[in-house]
Amino acid sequence: MNKEQTFTIFGGTGDLTFRKLIPAFYNMAAADNEQLNGQIVIIGRRDYTSEAYRKLAGEWVEKFARLSYREEFYKELAERIVYYRMDFTDEEEYKGLDEFYRASGAGGHIFYFAVAPRFFGTIVKGLQKVEGAGSGKVVIEKPFGENLEAAEELNIMMEAFFQPDHIYRIDHYLGKEMVRNIQTIRFANPIFSNIWDAEHIECVQISALEEVGVETRGGYYDHSGALKDMMQNHLFQIITIVAMERPQGPGVEEMHQEQMKVLETLAMPDDAAGSAVLGQYVGYRSEQAVAPHSATETYAALRLFVENDRWRGMPFYIRTGKKLMKREMQVAIVFKSSVPGVPQNILNIKIQPTEGVYLQFNIKRPGELDEIIQAKMDFCQSCSYINQMNTPEAYERLLGACIRGERSWFSQWDQVETSWKYVDALRERYVSQRLPVYAYEPGDTGPAEADLMLERYGHTWFD
Ligand SMILES: NC(=O)C1=CN([C@@H]2O[C@H](COP(=O)(O)OP(=O)(O)OC[C@H]3O[C@@H](n4cnc5c(N)ncnc54)[C@H](OP(=O)(O)O)[C@@H]3O)[C@@H](O)[C@H]2O)C=CC1
Numbered sequence: 001m002n003k004e005q006t007f008t009i010f011g012g013t014g015d016l017t018f019r020k021l022i023p024a025f026y027n028m029a030a031a032d033n034e035q036l037n038g039q040i041v042i043i044g045r046r047d048y049t050s051e052a053y054r055k056l057a058g059e060w061v062e063k064f065a066r067l068s069y070r071e072e073f074y075k076e077l078a079e080r081i082v083y084y085r086m087d088f089t090d091e092e093e094y095k096g097l098d099e100f101y102r103a104s105g106a107g108g109h110i111f112y113f114a115v116a117p118r119f120f121g122t123i124v125k126g127l128q129k130v131e132g133a134g135s136g137k138v139v140i141e142k143p144f145g146e147n148l149e150a151a152e153e154l155n156i157m158m159e160a161f162f163q164p165d166h167i168y169r170i171d172h173y174l175g176k177e178m179v180r181n182i183q184t185i186r187f188a189n190p191i192f193s194n195i196w197d198a199e200h201i202e203c204v205q206i207s208a209l210e211e212v213g214v215e216t217r218g219g220y221y222d223h224s225g226a227l228k229d230m231m232q233n234h235l236f237q238i239i240t241i242v243a244m245e246r247p248q249g250p251g252v253e254e255m256h257q258e259q260m261k262v263l264e265t266l267a268m269p270d271d272a273a274g275s276a277v278l279g280q281y282v283g284y285r286s287e288q289a290v291a292p293h294s295a296t297e298t299y300a301a302l303r304l305f306v307e308n309d310r311w312r313g314m315p316f317y318i319r320t321g322k323k324l325m326k327r328e329m330q331v332a333i334v335f336k337s338s339v340p341g342v343p344q345n346i347l348n349i350k351i352q353p354t355e356g357v358y359l360q361f362n363i364k365r366p367g368e369l370d371e372i373i374q375a376k377m378d379f380c381q382s383c384s385y386i387n388q389m390n391t392p393e394a395y396e397r398l399l400g401a402c403i404r405g406e407r408s409w410f411s412q413w414d415q416v417e418t419s420w421k422y423v424d425a426l427r428e429r430y431v432s433q434r435l436p437v438y439a440y441e442p443g444d445t446g447p448a449e450a451d452l453m454l455e456r457y458g459h460t461w462f463d
């Protein structure tokens, strides 16, 4: 075991750790990826022994890992996992953590904050009692802070303790294969790049739909809601990648500059009623750790405009929600009809669960009738076993990048700050205009008002 690397997860008994992080560690071990080879310290307040935790973690690997479970690979990973019980809100307990690290010869720290954002600052404060912590790296989950003010405070605090280039603000959507593919599909194909603007496109629709509800995560989610949990980070990253100008160079810094320009030109609607719909699924208030009168939204749909020469006047529709009819994430580019009445061409970039590209266009019906029908070309990238084997999951990719010290596909502070400004202001308008959080039935497409928001402008959600 590499004594120069100690990976510590705060929130080691949470949903993120068991559904994504531990399976990613396993995939890295099974793919013979040597980068993560030190001790893994799991911090939780539940009463587990390391042995009991390893057994549990093995079950999560069997259930959620991309690569199939093999005892010999898991054993190699499990031997490096140690469970450390503590309440991370109690500052006194960090002395014990410090002693534990000293006794186990821990070094080369990477801390992972897999906890609700209200705890980020508390943990940074506690870590000041741990020798060598400040020279380590830290991976911090989204949302970075709970609002603009909290995010600014947190950023100052973090940059005072950790070296700024050791802070990795993770947004796992930036590690998804098809999110990375958006640029290639757009810029490497003149058939798309030449008509990628408001003159040729009717609307862009970005959907991140989930079938699951909040499950065991009510304690985190009820303080968050869809706007903070998904929009401010994942969906704003995607909208900026779709809308940005071609970066001036191949580096991610150049791409980041272009993304920032989009964020800065996102227009704030005067009338929140015509531009935002928030919803809550029926039954949410009875979920574990959710307030009985909670007004937290589990669904959000927005109609946004990018105020620049390329996009002026063309709506971007984005939506996300829990307990919907299916799990599906996609970016649909709906082109304008060439002639009124002729169906639109649609390019659909499928991000998950299937990864691929779908293109809908018009052809003549075979035979003597001069009638137009639609041809649907559907390329499934993830249907190939080789592609599946060669495509790392988002967390595998980003954890590897952090260990190698590559910060490029992580969120930058100015992006986080600008997104918060927008989301905070939008929520304020929604609340001050006394707009309701509409109820929707589990398994439905979301509140009917979200459909009406598009219908008013002659559009429908692309499914
Ligand atoms: N779940 C997901 O799919 C994703 C989550 N994220 C982000 O990850 C973060 C965590 O989310 P998630 O895992 O879903 O949340 P959970 O509520 O499932 O997990 C929170 C974790 O924090 C622990 N915890 C809370 N208070 C304390 C305490 N005082 N001392 C010790 N441990 C404590 C909980 O321990 P206990 O088990 O004892 O309650 C639990 O392990 C959030 O910022 C979220 O945005 C990001 C991407 C995906």
Ligand SMILES: O=C1O[C@H](COP(=O)(O)O)[C@@H](O)[C@H](O)[C@H]1O
Residues within 6 Å of the ligand: 172, 210, 229, 230, 329
């Ligand atoms: O960040 C989050 O993402 C998950 C969805 O992730 P995916 O990779 O399965 O699309 C979401 O369930 C969670 O609420 C949110 O915190």
